Amino acid sequence: RGGKEDSRGALVVLEGLDRCGKTTQSARLVANLEKLGHSAELWRFPDRTTSVGQMISSYLSNKSQLDDHTIHLLFSANRWEKRSLMESKLKSGITLVVDRYSYSGVAFSSAKGLDIEWCKAPEIGLLAPDLVAYLDIPPEKAAERGGYGGERYEQLEFQKKVGQNYQVLRGPTWKIIDACLPMEDVEEQLQEMVLDCVKTCQEGKPLSCLWS
Ligand code: 2DT
Numbered sequence: 001r002g003g004k005e006d007s008r009g010a011l012v013v014l015e016g017l018d019r020c021g022k023t024t025q026s027a028r029l030v031a032n033l034e035k036l037g038h039s040a041e042l043w044r045f046p047d048r049t050t051s052v053g054q055m056i057s058s059y060l061s062n063k064s065q066l067d068d069h070t071i072h073l074l075f076s077a078n079r080w081e082k083r084s085l086m087e088s089k090l091k092s093g094i095t096l097v098v099d100r101y102s103y104s105g106v107a108f109s110s111a112k113g114l115d116i117e118w119c120k121a122p123e124i125g126l127l128a129p130d131l132v133a134y135l136d137i138p139p140e141k142a143a144e145r146g147g148y149g150g151e152r153y154e155q156l157e158f159q160k161k162v163g164q165n166y167q168v169l170r171g172p173t174w175k176i177i178d179a180c181l182p183m184e185d186v187e188e189q190l191q192e193m194v195l196d197c198v199k200t201c202q203e204g205k206p207l208s209c210l211w212s
Helices: 021-034 051-059 068-080 082-089 102-111 116-123 139-144 156-169 182-202
Strands: 011-015 042-044 096-098 131-136 175-180
Touching: 011 021, 021 042, 021 096, 021 182, 068 102, 068 116, 082 096, 082 139, 096 182, 102 116, 102 156, 102 175, 116 131, 131 182, 175 182
Parallel strands: 011 096, 011 131, 042 096, 131 175
Antiparallel strands: none
């Protein structure tokens, strides 16, 4: 138990409101892990490169309209289509740093008024992250950061609801980072917690599934 044969990469998810710095921090984290000799890849959801991802992308840029349930299931399908690749990468020892995951899926769709349990259901059986790093920022502060772009959901009132839903989803694998700190401090805190997690997974922590 815990032998070398069970060694694997860590599944690390970054979550937070729009403009909290997730994308910058995930890229820096992957670069830092690689510098320290770990193999790591940067992933993000939605993955807009697949055909499901293209439907999502068109919806987000307001080029198409979809029923709230339908788009929710597409976001979920977009994760399911990557599940087996995700598992094989982790088992081959690669740490995956994922910019948004099922928590975004539930927090955003339930902010539209969909039932939270309904939103969680299609995520059951996806791989559970070993660590969810939540970059915590008040929605007002996030809105000040260079403003939002033109995509759906990038509005203050909506982001406030999303923030409340994220709170409901918090669990034992979550670590909260104050995203208002200087970028370097966020980077350092994140790296420290991820290195810890990478070590535990190297030692053979078993993979588990949502919603555990
Ligand atoms: P980016 O701006 O990070 O590309 O996200 N979203 C994301 C959902 O509504 N459901 C999901 O499952 C995921 C992963 C969050 C695009 C937007 O899509 C939202 C912001």
